[in-house]
């Protein structure tokens with residue numbers, strides 16, 4: 354039977370919106386030394402706002418946004434959802450795309466009104482169309498960038514801002530107090546964005562440009578030195594959550610695939626509940642053993 358203290362710990366955690374899938378994960382949570390955080394939707398708010406639209410093909414900003422949003426309707430990625438929300442806020446009518454393929458964490462390819470459209474990260478889109486510059490001045494400065502290509506040509510860029518969640522500093526300090534000795538950021542986004550957003554936060558390592566497979570590699574490498582907790586929200590995070598000693602999914606707005614792959618699901622959109630979760634786990638374990 355599961356010790357009463359662990360059952361009590363599970364129920365106390367649930368009270369705070371921290372769904373821990375059993376006594377095993379609760380016990381492992383008490384021993385975590387390394388924490389790996391995803392960026393978009395985990396460390397950041399994950400509801401990016403459009404700062405500016407840079408047209409490269411002569412069409413106006415609304416037209417760039419309309420095409421990007423038409424295709425991004427097919428994606429659950431937080432950036433894609435922000436693009437769709439911005440288009441709707443401007444009352445743009447969105448055509449339904451066809452022949453859609455999504456590359457998780459990178460972008461979407463499909464047909465919109467008879468044109469082949471690609472939307473996604475700037476490097477991804479540039480690479481797909483053999484565009485020489487994968488980057489953009491605003492991208493180099495650390496803004497989140499979405500690029501749109503139409504029929505093989507770069508049509509434009511959406512420059513977006515995705516700020517850190519409020520209280521990030523305090524959250525990280527608390528996690529350190531709860532025994533996290535190594536703190537890493539792992540993102541599919543570009544290094545310029547990752548470095549700007551983590552500046553001054555005391556991360557031990559910042560890893561950018563990671564594919565889902567590379568996130569898994571990172572988790573396995575870190576597990577050689579200490580039990581690893583990985584926190585993420587996207588479809589692209591699911592394999593890394595499964596590979597971690599404790600995978601934590603941002604469940605309130607995140608992808609169902611990541612919640613399924615996880616050992617812990619945060620049912621409230623509050624990554625700062627992690628510190629509380631670890632404290633509960635450590636206390637339950639002290640009493641149980």
Ligand code: ADP
Nearest residue numbers: 392393428433458459460473474498540541542
């Ligand atoms: P993270 O790993 O930090 O959560 P992602 O790898 O999920 O970040 O996303 C990185 C970047 O890829 C985003 O900032 C965005 O520019 C781009 N991106 C990925 N998928 C899409 C999409 N469907 N639509 C628009 N942009 C996308």
Ligand code: MG
Nearest residue numbers: 391393394587
């Ligand atoms: Mg993410």
